[in-house]
Amino acid sequence: MTDPGRIAERIAGILGGGRTRLAEPGDPDSDIYAPHPLPLVHAAAAHRGEVAEILRAASADGFAVVPVGGNTAPHVPDTTAGPPVLLSLELLDRTLEHDEADLTLTVEAGASVAEIAARIGPSRKLGLEPPDPERATVGGVLAARADGPASARLGGVADQVLGLEFLRGDGVAAKTGGRVVKNVTGYDLSRIHCGGEGAFGVIVSATLRLRPVEEEEVTVLAAFPGLESALGAAGALRRGPVVPAAAAVLLGAAAQGAMEGAGAVLAVRLEGTAGAVAAAVDDVARSLGDTSCWAVGRDESRSLWARASTPRSFFAAPIPAWHLRLATPFSGLADAMHAALAPRRDEDMAAVILTDSGLAHVLLAGRTDLHDAGPGVYGAIDSALRRTGGSARVDSDPRDAVRLRRRFPSLRSDAVAVLRRLRTVFDPAGILNPGRTPLDAPPAEASP
Amino acid sequence: MTRRPREVPPAPVAGLIEALGEGVVLWRPEQMLVYECDGLTHFRERPLAVVLARSRADVVAAVRYCDLRNIPFAPRGAGTGLSGGAVPPPGGVIVETSRMRRILEIRERDHVAVVEPGVVNAELSRAAAPFGLCWAPDPSSGTVCTLGGNVAENAGGPHGLKYGSTTRHVLGLEMVLPDGGILRLGGAATDLAFPDLAGFVTGSEGTLGVVTEITCRLLPIPAAVETLLASFPTLDDACAAVSALIAGGMAPSALEALDRRAIEAVEQSVWAAGYPVGAGAVLLIELDGHPAAVAGDRERVVAACRNHGALATESARDPEHRARLWRGRKGAFGAMGRVAPDLHVQDAVVPRSKLPAVIAGVCEICDGLGLRLANVFHAGDGNLHPNISYDGRDPDEVRRVMEAGRRIALLCLEAGGALSGEHGIGLEKRDLMPFVFTADDLATFDAARRVFDPRGLCNPGKALPTPGACADRRPPPSPEAA
Numbered sequence: 001m002t003d004p005g006r007i008a009e010r011i012a013g014i015l016g017g018g019r020t021r022l023a024e025p026g027d028p029d030s031d032i033y034a035p036h037p038l039p040l041v042h043a044a045a046a047h048r049g050e051v052a053e054i055l056r057a058a059s060a061d062g063f064a065v066v067p068v069g070g071n072t073a074p075h076v077p078d079t080t081a082g083p084p085v086l087l088s089l090e091l092l093d094r095t096l097e098h099d100e101a102d103l104t105l106t107v108e109a110g111a112s113v114a115e116i117a118a119r120i121g122p123s124r125k126l127g128l129e130p131p132d133p134e135r136a137t138v139g140g141v142l143a144a145r146a147d148g149p150a151s152a153r154l155g156g157v158a159d160q161v162l163g164l165e166f167l168r169g170d171g172v173a174a175k176t177g178g179r180v181v182k183n184v185t186g187y188d189l190s191r192i193h194c195g196g197e198g199a200f201g202v203i204v205s206a207t208l209r210l211r212p213v214e215e216e217e218v219t220v221l222a223a224f225p226g227l228e229s230a231l232g233a234a235g236a237l238r239r240g241p242v243v244p245a246a247a248a249v250l251l252g253a254a255a256q257g258a259m260e261g262a263g264a265v266l267a268v269r270l271e272g273t274a275g276a277v278a279a280a281v282d283d284v285a286r287s288l289g290d291t292s293c294w295a296v297g298r299d300e301s302r303s304l305w306a307r308a309s310t311p312r313s314f315f316a317a318p319i320p321a322w323h324l325r326l327a328t329p330f331s332g333l334a335d336a337m338h339a340a341l342a343p344r345r346d347e348d349m350a351a352v353i354l355t356d357s358g359l360a361h362v363l364l365a366g367r368t369d370l371h372d373a374g375p376g377v378y379g380a381i382d383s384a385l386r387r388t389g390g391s392a393r394v395d396s397d398p399r400d401a402v403r404l405r406r407r408f409p410s411l412r413s414d415a416v417a418v419l420r421r422l423r424t425v426f427d428p429a430g431i432l433n434p435g436r437t438p439l440d441a442p443p444a445e446a447s448p
Numbered sequence: 449m450t451r452r453p454r455e456v457p458p459a460p461v462a463g464l465i466e467a468l469g470e471g472v473v474l475w476r477p478e479q480m481l482v483y484e485c486d487g488l489t490h491f492r493e494r495p496l497a498v499v500l501a502r503s504r505a506d507v508v509a510a511v512r513y514c515d516l517r518n519i520p521f522a523p524r525g526a527g528t529g530l531s532g533g534a535v536p537p538p539g540g541v542i543v544e545t546s547r548m549r550r551i552l553e554i555r556e557r558d559h560v561a562v563v564e565p566g567v568v569n570a571e572l573s574r575a576a577a578p579f580g581l582c583w584a585p586d587p588s589s590g591t592v593c594t595l596g597g598n599v600a601e602n603a604g605g606p607h608g609l610k611y612g613s614t615t616r617h618v619l620g621l622e623m624v625l626p627d628g629g630i631l632r633l634g635g636a637a638t639d640l641a642f643p644d645l646a647g648f649v650t651g652s653e654g655t656l657g658v659v660t661e662i663t664c665r666l667l668p669i670p671a672a673v674e675t676l677l678a679s680f681p682t683l684d685d686a687c688a689a690v691s692a693l694i695a696g697g698m699a700p701s702a703l704e705a706l707d708r709r710a711i712e713a714v715e716q717s718v719w720a721a722g723y724p725v726g727a728g729a730v731l732l733i734e735l736d737g738h739p740a741a742v743a744g745d746r747e748r749v750v751a752a753c754r755n756h757g758a759l760a761t762e763s764a765r766d767p768e769h770r771a772r773l774w775r776g777r778k779g780a781f782g783a784m785g786r787v788a789p790d791l792h793v794q795d796a797v798v799p800r801s802k803l804p805a806v807i808a809g810v811c812e813i814c815d816g817l818g819l820r821l822a823n824v825f826h827a828g829d830g831n832l833h834p835n836i837s838y839d840g841r842d843p844d845e846v847r848r849v850m851e852a853g854r855r856i857a858l859l860c861l862e863a864g865g866a867l868s869g870e871h872g873i874g875l876e877k878r879d880l881m882p883f884v885f886t887a888d889d890l891a892t893f894d895a896a897r898r899v900f901d902p903r904g905l906c907n908p909g910k911a912l913p914t915p916g917a918c919a920d921r922r923p924p925p926s927p928e929a930a
Binding site for chain 1: 555557558559560580601602604608612613615616630631632633635636637638639640641642643644645647648650651652653668669670671672691694695696697699737738739740741743744745797798799800801826829830831864865866867868869870871872873881884885886888889890892893895896897898899900911912
């Protein structure tokens with residue numbers, strides 16, 4: 001079924017007209033669906049039964065479904081594809097169970113991360129620090145595997161998941177895991193859904209670990225002339241005795257955001273009892289040697305790390321930005337970052353490098369001279385990643401919003417065949433996010 | 449004097465010997481006795497042959513041979529598993545990887561090690577120590593069990609409380625698929641484009657292939673460690689203290705419990721640790737991290753224990769004392785061998801707040817069936833290990849032990865818990881899976897399994913109860929191909 005009108009009719013038959021909307025090119029409200037190309041049918045499901053019915057209809061009639069939470073990490077198709085149903089899950093936002101004593105929370109997938117934080121109260125926290133937490137939903141954060149600054153210490157998003165309930169592409173409900181903090185029962189399908197970008201099913205609820213909020217939080221900041229010296233200091237810290245809650249090197253606009261005039265800033269977040277944190281601050285200072293540093297308290301620390309989790313917040317005004325995410329072992333960070341940062345000017349760039357986990361978010365503002373330098377950039381990053389054993393992906397590219405975001409050749413491409421077969425298990429009709437995930441990507445070119 | 453005729457291996461085995469060499473393949477029954485079961489001695493099956501793989505090439509050759517001749521096979525490490533996961537499938541071949549024990553690389557700056565699956569768990573930490581690094585998951589069998597087995601079962605151990613189970617520390621895997629193909633998953637850094645398939649394979653109980661290399665995440669050795677022993681009048685008091693510690697936000701790196709019977713058994717054994725024999729229960733609590741954090745946490749932990757009726761608390765005076773306290777805990781299962789010839793170690797998880805009620809229920813079940821029970825468990829995770837001592841030569845006692853295991857599992861499920869915390873489902877709890885998962889859930893698992901193992905040859909009959917995986921429906925091995 002490719003006629004958007006008929007698809008809209010089909011969905012309205014399930015949800016009613018009030019929660020179904022056909023958006024066609026020229027629609028005055030089309031901004032709210034950006035960057036998803038029009039036409040599309042916007043559907044807001046209120047409970048999982050409706051989601052299941054829509055998936056069954058899609059599998060039977062052959063139209064695409066694009067599950068969406070806060071639309072903070074949108075997927076756009078590489079080629080002109082049939083009009084999809086943009087299926088919003090934001091109405092599925094209930095807390096299903098909150099076991100305060102056992103520190104577990106079961107919540108529907110459409111709840112935003114900020115909303116959940118408000119519900120669990122100030123003495124507990126989720127191990128999730130995605131970009132745009134006010135809009136990012138649990139389901140979306142898991143599907144995108146948006147690992148945050150604390151991932152080295154607390155684990156990535158997948159490590160926060162104790163269990164998931166999901167709907168397969170054929171609308172059949174299934175689950176994995178459970179509600180307790182330790183579990184080896186059946187296959188851990190949550191490892192496929194996390195980072196699966198919605199290709200393996202629609203997550204409808206998740207059971208997550210909670211953690212106590214520590215008595216004290218402080219971030220130590222130190223300024224350096226540039227990347228190398230900052231990474232050197234980060235490397236020294238890795239030898240202990242301090243185990244930071246998070247550690248990052250900030251460059252460009254991100255460094256300016258932490259400290260005006262700095263070429264690079266090392267930020268080390270410390271959490272614990274007041275006495276433990278005070279002692280850790282002293283140890284960090286000792287490790288930094290002659291480099292002076294200062295510590296900021298909880299409120300300023302939280303503000304800084306919230307910005308570091310949403311790197312474009314470091315730019316003064318909203319601008320189109322080329323957002324690269326890059327992962328390498330610690331020893332490869334300098335090499336990979338040089339390749340990624342080569343064609344930029346400081347004021348056009350914000351980089352947050354999570355040194356403890358080797359993850360880097362690099363944001364380059366979209367200015368034409370950067371893209372004129374483009375062909376060399378992709379090739380250089382690719383070469384660096386092959387040397388260091390890392391991976392990268394472009395999350396947004398301002399030149400062409402509807403073009404499939406570039407993925408670099410995965411060094412583990414034999415896994416792609418297995419993932420494609422797994423996808424057929426979970427979505428036999430291929431209606432979930434077709435053409436919108438790395439599984440559909442054509443082999444990446446050496447240059448754009 | 450009559451000379452015995454030279455024994456000839458059965459036809460399918462002869463081909464395997466030809467492919468791999470005489471020293472690599474065991475086939476005489478007396479050689480294979482120890483491979484008939486794993487740590488759960490209740491289930492036994494004589495394998496067709498055992499391949500003592502020396503390398504990935506041996507694993508590939510063995511798996512390809514089995515695939516060609518439709519022979520089921522099962523991977524095996526040190527055979528210390530406690531759910532029957534390494535029991536040979538009927539007529540099947542064991543592919544043992546414990547001879548693949550090289551540590552290939554330790555990358556100090558990146559906190560990464562690359563190892564073969566036969567590396568013993570404790571050996572990796574020993575090898576990483578000179579670099580100031582360690583491997584965190586520490587199951588009680590750590591001096592014997594291998595990393596390949598740990599990956600198969602997503603092994604936990606006491607320090608899983610703070611550091612997580614094996615999945616948390618596996619960055620990448622290389623595995624031989626059931627058709628003999630090689631698959632590499634993950635690596636030293638996160639693969640940003642795709643889900644964590646290495647994490648999916650970890651905990652899959654050897655049903656998706658044979659792991660031949662593991663990329664491990666190492667952690668810095670904590671700067672300070674403190675080990676405390678707290679004794680309580682009753683196990684209930686100890687469990688209440690556990691709940692308070694967890695809910696109060698204290699984060700010990702380990703929180704282990706032993707009840708009166710377990711204490712008595714340990715103190716009469718070679719693993720005697722100085723546990724107070726008259727106590728109802730002890731908690732072995734470990735704190736690690738920055739010295740200032742450890743010192744502060746120690747005060748809070750001691751206070752919490754005293755508030756819940758602790759009779760006494762003591763801190764390990766030195767590394768030797770610490771090692772002795774841990775020897776007692778880690779030797780507890782072995783110590784139970786003094787009580788009776790056989791031991792059944794259950795494994796289940798419940799929410800920590802439900803521990804007192806569930807343990808009372810477990811005691812009631814065992815009392816009702818006339819069984820000797822001791823409790824040794826990871827209290828911090830709510831991961832129970834009821835130890836039931838019995839004589840395996842008494843069929844009625846065996847029947848009662850199996851019945852107790854089933855009732856305990858169902859009791860834990862009723863309390864909102866899980867069938868297994870770290871031992872896996874294996875053979876032991878396969879038939880209980882429908883109490884946790886619907887038919888659609890199980891069908892989804894089975895379909896995922898068949899992506900890796902379409903012909904159902906890799907450790908069939910384990911972990912999942914679906915008929916297609918049952919070994920008794922396996923067609924007979926085909927004759928040797930011309």
